[in-house]
Amino acid sequence: EAQVTQNPRYLITVTGKKLTVTCSQNMNHEYMSWYRQDPGLGLRQIYYSMNVEVTDKGDVPEGYKVSRKEKRNFPLILESPSPNQTSLYFCASRPLTSGRAYEQYFGPGTRLTVT
Amino acid sequence: AQSVTQLDSQVPVFEEAPVELRCNYSSSVSVYLFWYVQYPNQGLQLLLKYLSGSTLVKGINGFEAEFNKSQTSFHLRKPSVHISDTAEYFCAVTPPQTGANNLFFGTGTRLTVIP
Numbered sequence: 001e002a003q004v005t006q007n008p009r010y011l012i013t014v015t016g017k018k019l020t021v022t023c024s025q026n027m028n029h030e031y032m033s034w035y036r037q038d039p040g041l042g043l044r045q046i047y048y049s050m051n052v053e054v055t056d057k058g059d060v061p062e063g064y065k066v067s068r069k070e071k072r073n074f075p076l077i078l079e080s081p082s083p084n085q086t087s088l089y090f091c092a093s094r095p096l097t098s099g100r101a102y103e104q105y106f107g108p109g110t111r112l113t114v115t
Numbered sequence: 116a117q118s119v120t121q122l123d124s125q126v127p128v129f130e131e132a133p134v135e136l137r138c139n140y141s142s143s144v145s146v147y148l149f150w151y152v153q154y155p156n157q158g159l160q161l162l163l164k165y166l167s168g169s170t171l172v173k174g175i176n177g178f179e180a181e182f183n184k185s186q187t188s189f190h191l192r193k194p195s196v197h198i199s200d201t202a203e204y205f206c207a208v209t210p211p212q213t214g215a216n217n218l219f220f221g222t223g224t225r226l227t228v229i230p
Contacts, residue, residue, distance in 0.1 A: 004158070029214070042119075042205060043159075050216070058217060073134040090158055102147055102166060102215050106158035 002027045004107035006091050012113045013081055021038065021076045023091030031094040032074035033058070033104070036087040043090065048094070049074055063075050081114040088112075117142045117208050121221035128196055129229050137192040138206030138223045146190040146208040147215060150180055153203045154221075162204070165189065176200070186224075201228045 004025045013019055025032065033048035045058030049068040063085055065077040074093075076090075078085060091107040122137040140146060147166050153158040163174025170182040180191045189206060203223045209215040 035220075040124075040222055042121075042222040043218075044220070045217055048216055050214075056216070068178075072187075084178075092159075102149075102164060102209065103161050104159075104218065106151075108158045108161070109156075 002105070004091055004093055004105050006089075006107040006110050008110060009108065010111050012115065014115055015082055016080050019078050019081060020077075021089060021091075021112070023074045023076065023107060025074075025091075025093040025105070026065075026072065026073050027093060027095070028071065029093035029105070030071070032068070032093045033075070034064070034076050035090045035092065036060065036085075037090060037109075038087050042102065046076070046089075074096065075083060081112075083114050086114050117146060117217075117219045119206050119219055119221035121204075121206055121209055121224050123190075123216060123224050124222065125225045125227070127227045127229055130198055131195045133194050134192065134196050134200075134205050134226065136206075136226065138189045138191065138221060140187050140189065140206075140208045142187075142208060142210065144210050144212055146178075146210050148182060149207040149218070150174065150178070150189070150191050151205045151207060151220075152176075153205065155202070159205065162191070196226070196228050198228050198230060200226060202226060 002077040034046040035043040047066040070092045089110045094104045118141045149163040149164045165182045173179045206221040
């Protein structure tokens with residue numbers, strides 16, 4: 001089954017404790033992206049990647065890091081989480097060159113709480 | 116810069132009644148337009164998209180949307196809603212000139228279908 005998976009789905013942590021949220025897709029998509037969803041703000045893009053070793057900032061990159069060492073994986077790293085990073089996070093992927101090039105496939109989400 | 120306005124944060128409607136969810140966008144360049152649906156505790160799923168061509172776009176689950184360039188709108192409609200349509204709906208735009216790497220979302224409209 002074609003899908004985007006995220007782990008963990010739920011995470012409660014404390015301020016300053018480094019964490020990583022993993023994202024993996026099995027569709028051989030070149031493009032991957034991370035969003036955060038906050039009430040009243042919709043989804044905002046954090047980072048995106050066009051391919052392996054190619055990443056770029058979205059609208060709200062502060063406090064986040066990403067890496068793209070393999071095509072299928074795009075982990076989101078919070079080096080020193082703060083309470084304002086409490087949010088619902090979504091990973092997404094899409095192909096760049098097929099007829100469905102503009103259709104993003106979303107993961108199920110990771111709910112992060114930073115206390 | 117692009118921005119998306121969803122004029123209604125919540126829309127209650129009775130089962131089998133028609134519904135329209137409004138979306139307006141602001142952009143200095145042409146954009147591609149999308150509607151996504153988010154069912155409770157799930158990721159986002161593409162309903163439909165407008166890239167070019169006919170301004171009336173049909174999507175999944177009986178939804179359709181009409182692109183109106185002069186009014187910069189992309190309203191979503193369904194002639195008869197079902198209980199299972201209860202979800203949050205997001206309008207999004209992306210400028211193809213930048214490779215469609217940045218997807219800008221509205222704040223969402225929560226559709227509640229009343230039995």
